[in-house]
Amino acid sequence: MELAVISGKGGTGKSSVTAAFATLGEKLVVADCDVDAANLYLLFNPEHDSEQVYIGGHKAVVDHSLCTVCGICESYCRFDAIKEVEGKIIISETSCDGCFFCSRICPTDAITMVRSDKSRMYSGSFRNGMMVYGRLAPGEENSGKRVSMVRDEAKRVAADKGMRTILLDGPPGIGCPVISTVTGVDRIVIVTEPTMSGLADLKRVHEVARKFTSSAGVIINKADLNEAMADRIEGWCGAQGITMLGRLPFDRRVTDSMVAGRSVVEMYPDSEISKSINKIWNNLIVNGKE
Amino acid sequence: MKIAVASGKGGTGKTFVATNLYNVLSTRGERVTLVDCDADAPDDLLFFTAEKISETEVTHQVPVISKDACTWCGRCSKWCNYNAIFYVPTAKVIEVIENLCHGCGACSFACNSGAITEKPVVLGTVTSFRTDKGYPLVEARLRVHEMSPVRVIKAAINEAGEDGVVILDSPPGTSCPFIQTVDRADYVVLVTEPTPFGLSDLRQSVETLKILHKRFGVIINRADIGDCSVKNYLSEKQIPLLGVINYETDIARSYSEGRLITDENDIMAGFFAGLADKIISEHGTGSN
Numbered sequence: 001m002e003l004a005v006i007s008g009k010g011g012t013g014k015s016s017v018t019a020a021f022a023t024l025g026e027k028l029v030v031a032d033c034d035v036d037a038a039n040l041y042l043l044f045n046p047e048h049d050s051e052q053v054y055i056g057g058h059k060a061v062v063d064h065s066l067c068t069v070c071g072i073c074e075s076y077c078r079f080d081a082i083k084e085v086e087g088k089i090i091i092s093e094t095s096c097d098g099c100f101f102c103s104r105i106c107p108t109d110a111i112t113m114v115r116s117d118k119s120r121m122y123s124g125s126f127r128n129g130m131m132v133y134g135r136l137a138p139g140e141e142n143s144g145k146r147v148s149m150v151r152d153e154a155k156r157v158a159a160d161k162g163m164r165t166i167l168l169d170g171p172p173g174i175g176c177p178v179i180s181t182v183t184g185v186d187r188i189v190i191v192t193e194p195t196m197s198g199l200a201d202l203k204r205v206h207e208v209a210r211k212f213t214s215s216a217g218v219i220i221n222k223a224d225l226n227e228a229m230a231d232r233i234e235g236w237c238g239a240q241g242i243t244m245l246g247r248l249p250f251d252r253r254v255t256d257s258m259v260a261g262r263s264v265v266e267m268y269p270d271s272e273i274s275k276s277i278n279k280i281w282n283n284l285i286v287n288g289k290e
Numbered sequence: 291m292k293i294a295v296a297s298g299k300g301g302t303g304k305t306f307v308a309t310n311l312y313n314v315l316s317t318r319g320e321r322v323t324l325v326d327c328d329a330d331a332p333d334d335l336l337f338f339t340a341e342k343i344s345e346t347e348v349t350h351q352v353p354v355i356s357k358d359a360c361t362w363c364g365r366c367s368k369w370c371n372y373n374a375i376f377y378v379p380t381a382k383v384i385e386v387i388e389n390l391c392h393g394c395g396a397c398s399f400a401c402n403s404g405a406i407t408e409k410p411v412v413l414g415t416v417t418s419f420r421t422d423k424g425y426p427l428v429e430a431r432l433r434v435h436e437m438s439p440v441r442v443i444k445a446a447i448n449e450a451g452e453d454g455v456v457i458l459d460s461p462p463g464t465s466c467p468f469i470q471t472v473d474r475a476d477y478v479v480l481v482t483e484p485t486p487f488g489l490s491d492l493r494q495s496v497e498t499l500k501i502l503h504k505r506f507g508v509i510i511n512r513a514d515i516g517d518c519s520v521k522n523y524l525s526e527k528q529i530p531l532l533g534v535i536n537y538e539t540d541i542a543r544s545y546s547e548g549r550l551i552t553d554e555n556d557i558m559a560g561f562f563a564g565l566a567d568k569i570i571s572e573h574g575t576g577s578n
Contacts, residue, residue, distance in 0.1 A: 011301010035465075036462075043486075082536060138500075197305065200546055207473075211435065225546060255516050
């Protein structure tokens with residue numbers, strides 16, 4: 001079973017909840033699909049069995065000795081990445097989308113496409129199974145392709161080790177990396193928080209999720225920070241027919257555990273939050289097997 | 291000048307800082323515009339009473355292939371770097387997978403038989419509002435199921451113009467959407483929290499901003515949780531600490547209900563006013 005944890009809004013506690021799920025007992029494969037801001041490995045310190053170049057996009061580079069500054073590339077680029085500055089063609093690395101168009105139409109072959117190879121994807125064992133994650137080199141772009149690479153590697157590792165559950169820690173937002181994270185998964189868990197922003201973003205991310213599965217469920221994290229807002233979110237979920245998986249309390253021990261490099265269920269197994277997380281996970285796994 | 295408020299890690303308080311910074315400047319009567327660049331999850335508007343002034347759809351051009359005119363040469367598919375043209379000549383199949391298309395236009399150029407025309411596909415909207423205090427707020431909003439917010443973000447920043455102080459509320463992460471936002475800024479405020487996750491994402495944002503040659507400083511939010519590793523990192527790297535905000539139930543509650551703490555708490559209003567003064571006096575471009 002492949003299960004994805006997403007949120008819409010950032011910082012609602014996706015990774016903390018994922019870390020707790022991943023350390024409840026069942027050996028599993030956990031994969032960090034938040035490629036921009038991969039953090040779970042900090043808690044799990046996986047022993048790397050494999051390191052792969054995490055292939056990124058291409059960027060156009062001009063050879064000024066061949067360039068005649070004809071401006072054709074600039075006129076065709078639809079990403080506003082090419083500008084003539086003081087008689088020189090300058091391609092903005094940050095705006096270039098890597099489409100190859102300019103390199104193909106340059107009459108003097110002055111543009112080459114350079115592929116970045118500084119980012120890495122790792123897989124290896126941690127104390128409760130296997131972990132797959134990527135590390136983006138600074139300035140490099142994320143993409144659905146990279147998320148797919150992480151998921152493919154997680155599937156390979158799961159098959160290899162005979163593990164049945166793959167847990168995906170998703171990125172925030174609703175765009176390409178999120179869509180790549182949830183496409184084809186068996187279950188989606190949305191972690192939200194009792195704020196206006198949490199609810200607004202939950203609505204948007206649920207619209208994405210429901211295209212892929214009818215069984216997305218919601219966890220309201222830090223619910224006691226604003227019970228009235230938590231009630232409102234639960235009411236909205238009810239009206240939409242979305243499963244409420246449970247509420248979790250705000251608990252500083254979640255952060256304390258993170259600082260100690262552990263999940264809250266490892267550090268404080270008898271706390272209320274750990275018991276709630278345990279219950280939610282059991283329901284998810286039971287429902288997943290139906 | 292343009293000030294971006296960004297973070298790397300999500301949920302550290304970008305929107306909290308951006309909306310309150312905007313609020314103190316507009317309360318003082320300064321020329322200020324807020325741009326919500328988090329097109330995936332735009333929430334700035336929740337904190338204001340505002341009237342919609344105009345709305346523009348942001349589109350890109352995707353190909354439409356006429357099978358009748360197609361000579362099955364395959365050039366379009368070969369030129370497409372996004373695998374967005376599904377091409378099986380033996381079965382006479384050629385289809386555009388619109389979700390994969392980035393709208394670069396290479397296929398239209400590649401086609402020698404005039405079989406490709408283009409149509410606009412809406413990626414999102416840029417909406418201009420005026421708050422009840424009379425100040426401009428521009429929102430970038432990605433359409434649900436669309437892939438990339440980058441064009442929408444760029445359009446929103448352009449819409450905001452150059453007048454006075456423009457505050458850009460950045461998307462989380464450290465890749466394209468973040469880069470497209472902070473690259474337009476004269477100064478970047480990074481909001482972090484003092485936890486291992488916060489520090490890890492802060493490092494990634496700092497490295498990225500250095501590549502972009504940006505000036506920046508850091509605010510530590512919820513400063514009394516976690517540990518001191520963020521503070522140690524800042525002093526080790528000699529990165530300016532712009533301020534610390536402790537975790538307070540009042541702040542969390544006010545935010546959760548869509549209110550602005552600078553309207554309710556004089557100490558916080560003073561903090562944000564001081565922050566704005568410091569950034570503008572030290573890093574303002576002077577030109578506007």
